[in-house]
Amino acid sequence: MILPDTRAAALALAQARYEERLGRKPRSFLSITDATPHQIRTLIARGLEMKADPGAFGHVLAGKTLALLFQKTSTRTRCAFEQAGHELGAVTRYIDWQSSNFTLSDLEDEARVLSRYADAIVARVKQNQTLQVMAAHSEVPVINGLCDQAHPCQALADVLTLAEYYGQDLSGLTVAWIGDGNNVCRSLVHAATALGIHVRLSGPPNYRLDAKTLASSNGLASYAADPREAVAQADAIYTDTWISMGQEEEKEERLRVFLPYQVNAALVAAAPAHALVMHCLPAKPGYEITAQLLRSPRSVVFDQAENRTHAQKAVLEWLAG
């Protein structure tokens, strides 16, 4: 039999649980700028440590669950998070946005519900605003697995890859970004700014990185009109697709304006002899980069892809460990 005292206590308990939840604000990773420069250096060091001995960290997320929510397609981000979860001892659960009730329910409610089943949520979404709402209402950390504005997990893997080749103090390095001032570019510039890496960019005037990100780089990121000038001092040359997911209708116009910015043998000839070639993949060989360069000895693109796993393990330990 339920006593009157129990009835009064039920509402008090609901209120207490509500207050307790409001007081708990999980830390999310939606942008590289959500981590301090010190944290970024620590994540690189930890990711490299985890890469060196992948079997040694199975206790880090033992008993935990990661939700992987995808509104867009993926190979690397999905597989690397599944592998990262496996190596850290967590269970991963993939949720396809389109075949879930994220299509029906209010985002705020659905995000909060998902967070009751997981210790962290990785979300790949069309709009950055979706991530902002999710992070505001999730009861566990939300990790950006790519949106229109940023791809911070990619940038972490990129600087980790550079650290494998150039050492963990990357200050003074120069990366040339050739092409679209897009999500991958923005996160790379954020990471470079934190680590003291110069970024020389070149691309069509109407597709430049936003002025705010450039201004926040403390002079480390700057544009060159001529891509050959951008690569002249480059330790690495980085490009990405000219047509990001969701921009398929702009294909014809984009191919036309981006053509002078292809990463090819002639452009690499204008760079220092040691310059590495980078690409986040998926690539469209023959467009933003030639097939020959993509698969050449100076290309580190497959290391970048592999390093997604190790960089993401460090992020998961930081946020969900």
Ligand code: CP
């Ligand atoms: N680089 C990257 O994020 O690849 P996917 O789109 O395949 O995940």
Ligand code: NVA
């Ligand atoms: N700029 C690309 C990156 C894919 C990993 C896109 O957003 O589609």
